[in-house]
Amino acid sequence: MLGATAVQAAEAPEVAQACLACHGDALAEGAPPIAGHSSNYIQLQLVFFRAGRRKNEIMQGVAEGLSDNDIRALGKYFASLPFPETKPPADTQADLTKAGETAALQHRCAACHGDTYLGIQAAPRVARLPEAYLAKALGDYRANTRPSSGGAAMTEVAGSLSDADIKALAHYLAVLP
Template identity: 50%
Template sequence: MRLCSLATAAAMLAVVAGPTRAADESIKEKAAQCTPCHGEAGMSETENTPSLAGQPDQYLQWQLVFFRSGSRKNEVMQPMAEQLNNEDVRNLGAYFASLTPPKAYAPDDNPDLSRKGAEAAAGRRCASCHGDTFAGTKAVARLAGQREEYLVKALHDYKSSLRVGGGVAAMADVAYPLSEEEITALAHYLAHL
């Protein structure tokens, strides 16, 4: 009887695991469409394109929804996001969030600039939303280890109101008064965490 119970349990696991593997393969196929820009394993090597690995799940989902709705504009992302259903959005968010996040993509070649960036981050209370380690949380982006030029672009987009979506009021409020020197320093500091 015990052998029969074990066989039944194994059969049930096979039935459950089958669709899970199929779903895993399906999401990997969808995520493969992201690779040309966002890189293998979500690590971007494309200028002005963020790494997605280790971004918080909810943050990724919201960005896809913003692109899909057209409230966040990008000529590449909008058409791709329009093809995603809600399940795809949830699965892609979970998939990229599960990947190992980037570490500083290069040794810090300018510690003085990083120090100025740390001061700017403290003065703007960046950690109050992005977390003490800038790893992001829930619907707030991970900044640590992100591509430096992308961070500069994102801050400029918030400052000029080109970027909208969740948190835009807080980010516009933070970014608008930043000087070019502070933007450069912040991006350098965060990219090298």
């Protein structure tokens, strides 16, 4: 299961129906699953999109029409759902995985994202997210074009990542069991 089930979609507040088109069972290309993230994290991302601080043409268009109450309702709804049980893709690049594990340890990713990278209240889950999404996010943090709910932490950490580090980290996190 990749996102909200049909039953959960039927129980979703009306404002969440549009979200499910990309972030539900069938993830749209580049769209991460949002079910199971903390309400605060979801709300902050929507506020960042609405304010234009986080850039994505589709998400900015969606978020600009959301009221504060809509954002609170979406955060509460998606946080109430379990994170989708995803099977990681087969790991056919052991050297890249090892390099990613080394980079994750070196940059202390677990300090904020938890020992298993499943997230904590203040920092989101990063394990088993789509590899391309993770690479883009890390690149955006490095370029200081993506705001972080953790203040400057992600920008500071990602600022020292090389292209090879980003590729390795994204791969490692995407294939975690």
